[in-house]
Amino acid sequence: MRMPPKKTDFKVFHKIPSSTLLLTTYDPFYSPLLSRLDTVFQQLGLGSDKSPETEKCRERLVCMMYANPAKFAPYSNLVSAQLSRELNELRKPSSDNPEILRFFRYMKAARNGQDGEECLAHVGCPALMGSETKPALITTYNEINKLVQARKL
Numbered sequence: 001m002r003m004p005p006k007k008t009d010f011k012v013f014h015k016i017p018s019s020t021l022l023l024t025t026y027d028p029f030y031s032p033l034l035s036r037l038d039t040v041f042q043q044l045g046l047g048s049d050k051s052p053e054t055e056k057c058r059e060r061l062v063c064m065m066y067a068n069p070a071k072f073a074p075y076s077n078l079v080s081a082q083l084s085r086e087l088n089e090l091r092k093p094s095s096d097n098p099e100i101l102r103f104f105r106y107m108k109a110a111r112n113g114q115d116g117e118e119c120l121a122h123v124g125c126p127a128l129m130g131s132e133t134k135p136a137l138i139t140t141y142n143e144i145n146k147l148v149q150a151r152k153l
Helices: 010-014 018-024 030-043 052-067 075-083 100-114 136-152
Strands: none
Touching (some): 052 075, 052 100, 075 100
16 A cells, blocks of 8 residues: 655745844854954843843943943953954945944944043933942952052052
8 A cells, every 4th residue: 555645844944943043144244243242241231132221231331431441441441352443444244234233333332432422322221320330350350450550659
């Protein structure tokens, strides 16, 4: 007895895992830079979500880092290493990735801080209001730096 041919359902091949979709928006120049920035922001407690509130906090933090880099060292050095690019170094995006706009918003916030503009322009971040964020690593780094400077004197 022959079995009737089994009907193949090709719809299975159309179910693409969400992790694979990352490859469709990957940009060889901007994606690694943004990934490094995201890691720094996570270390500073500004989570991995991409909500508008979190993005405002990140922009304000970048502005504050560029306004007072010593206060936020060593994180300010890490952020600066990613954002300090000359216009001729920037590349045309290879995809229609809206995430790339984040990079340019961070660059604008950095420029504002560097130019001495008030970082309050990047409002909407209760986490950075008032006392401003100072993770233990920043505090420790600054205390060690004071000791090293005192020893040099």
